[in-house]
Amino acid sequence: MTNFNKTLLLLIFLLSFVSLQAQDLSIEGILGDKIRGEKSQGAVVVEGIELYSQNELPKFYMNREFELAWTSQKNKKDLIESIESSYDEGLNPEDYHLKKIRKLMLKSEKQNLSKAETADLDLLMTDALILYASHLLAGKLQQSELRKKWDVDRNVVPADPDSLLTTTLHNQKIKPVLEDFKPNHYMYGFMKLHLKKLREESTQGGWPKVSEGEVLKPGDTSVRVSEFRKYLIAVGDLSESRVENENVFDKDLEEGVKKFQSRHRLNSDGVIGKGTIEQMQVPIEERIDMLLLNLERTRWILHQPDEDFLLVNIAGFHVKRFTDRKEVFNSRVIVGKYHKETPIFKGVMEYIVMNPTWTLPYSIATHETLPRLKKDPGYLAAKHMEVMDRNGKILNPATIDWAQYSSGNFPFIIRQKAGPWNALGEVKFIFPNKYAVYLHDTPSRGLFNQQERAFSHGCIRTEDKWGLLMSLMDDPKVWNMDKINEILKSGETTTINLPKPINIYLVYLTAAVDEHNNLLFMKDIYKRDKAVFNALNEPFEFKKAD
Structure with a gap:
């Protein structure tokens, strides 16, 4: 027998021995070897995929002495359905091992999986659940890495994720637990409904096209009027009804145009000009993309909002107050110009200063x-x-x-004295922060009539200053215009502590939904959208341990 044949026989024997050893190992032994062995080399890997949870997943299996976690068919079914539904959240189901899990599940329906395959399926499902839950809780992306001046802490993770995971699987509560991880604000739920609707409309050909041309005003007659009528009906800003002449710009069409303009943060004058036409020509696919990336932003900032808080949407040029999940105050604002951006962060408003110096x-x-x-x-x-x-x-x-x-x-x-000339106007609203940013009045009141209101050096100028003050003080018998005028007349710089400090969120949303379920779109004034959308579209990389 030649040396080559001897070597070949020895190799076959060794391979057979290793194979028999693997067959003799229990599933728990395979799981233990995979986690202990591969973890010692830097990562737990399944079929070439480096798993996401390099800390929690090994801890979870070690605590259960490497017993299988996914023995319940209900849990398996619920996980797969939850991963599939991640598409409706604006996420990518393939980020959560869906193909590999489906492949192994399909195989298990036809024949018994090997012990190694059973172990792999268990690890993939556990990792998928942890990863999907983390994306719902804090978003897929690290927002602060995409662009500076996004200074919002990541949402707090559960104190004992190992216990939560064990309890969730034991009680077969995968879907309810994942539901609790989603942002608890009406905006998120409404945005998902609009995303689904727009996706369906996109598969049916999208929205009717509108033509460019001269400005159209109420009372005008043009063949182009019928195009705008069809478009506004399609996007839901105009009810479908019979008209005597569809080419006449009638009162109903004017109201439809105003509603469209309001939803797109345009001047609601009812006139179809260049700016309105530009927004009508944005394809439905681009609007879908805007919803996707703003759903992600909503996961970053509105996971568990306070019962009472202020929200400044920089891209939308407004400040709102939400109390008990209802909008109780709304005012137009002016924000930082491009290259002098208003930063994104959360703060606590503590006091108000009237007759401020600057x-x-x-x-x-x-x-x-x-x-x-x-x-x-x-x-x-x-x-x-x-x-x-x-x-x-x-x-x-x-x-x-x-x-x-x-x-x-x-x-x-250099300091500017208090008075009507002061750049801060007659009042400022302070929430101490490292950016020295705050809300304030302005003597340049005409700027609030501008469509795009990015004029400041970073601070936020507020139109309804006294409405905001009276809302925050919440005592109309004391804090009314008589009291305000008395302080103004004195000319004295006066500091007023809020009866209760209130959280304020400075955010950047280019798509949103109001409490009446109106879908809103805003211009990307700081050019932030592209980076978020591109990163959101990339496959999730399973390598950064959490």
Whole structure:
């Protein structure tokens, strides 16, 4: 016998021995070897896939001495149905091992799985449940990694996930537990309904097309009017009814146009101009994408909202107050311009200041005010400003040689006095934060009539300032316009503590739903959407342990 034949026989013998050993191992032994052995090398892997839960999953199986977790057919069925329904959440079912789980489940219906296959199926299902639950709880993406100035902490995970997982499987409560992990706010549920509706409409050809052309106003007659009528009926802003002449821009069509404009944060003038047509020409597929990425944002920020909170939607240019899940206050706002973005974070509003002074931020004082002072020494007086040293001592601006200073050696503080000229207006609402951002009034009231209101350096200017103050103070017998006017007339800077501090969420949603189930779309003023959508569309990578 040649050396080659001897080697071949030895190899066959060794392989047979290893195979017999694997067959002799119990499923618990296979699970233990897979978790202990592969974990020691850096990752638990099933069929080449590095599993998501590299910490919780091994702990879970070690605590149960590597017994199978998925012995209940109901649990298996509920998990698969839940993963399939992740599509309706705006997520990708294939992120949760769906193909591999289905393949093994289908095989098990025709023949018994091997012990190794049974172990793999158990691990895949456990990992899928943990991963899907984490995505519902905190989102698929790490929002702060996609773009700076998104400074919202991730939602808190359950204190004892191992116990929760064990109890969930034991009580066969997979679906109810996953439901509890979804954002508990009407906006999330309504957005899902609209996503499903738009997807169905997309498969049926989408929305009717509208043509560009000259501006159309109520009373006009044009063949293009019928196009807009059909479009508005399709998107739900106009009821279908018989009309004498579908080419006449009648009162019903005007109301439909206004509703469409309101939903898209356009000036609701009932006139079909360039801006309105642009929004009507956005294809349904793009609107679906907007819903997908904003469902993800909703998972980041509205998982378990407070019973009473303020919400500023930067992209929507508004601030709202929600109390007991109802909208009780709504006002238009002005936000930071592009490149001077209003940051996204959560804070606690604590107090209000009436007749505020305004201390100019160093960047504004040196880059905007100082160049003007060099040209016009009387600029400070004209703007009701005063200059101080670092100790707060008021200085005479006429004694200062402004030409010798720059942004690198500016030792002064510039403050604008209280009054109707003040950049902060007559009131500001303070929630202490590292960005020095707050809500405030403005003397430039006409800017609230603009369609896109991104004009500030980052702070939020509020239109209905007194409505907000009276809402927060919640004592109309004391805090009414008589009281407000009394303080204003005094001219004194007055600090008012809120009777109860209130959480405020500064968020960025380009698609949302109001409490009346109206679907809203906003312009992506900070150009944030593309990065979120691209990342959301990528397969989830099973390598970062959690």
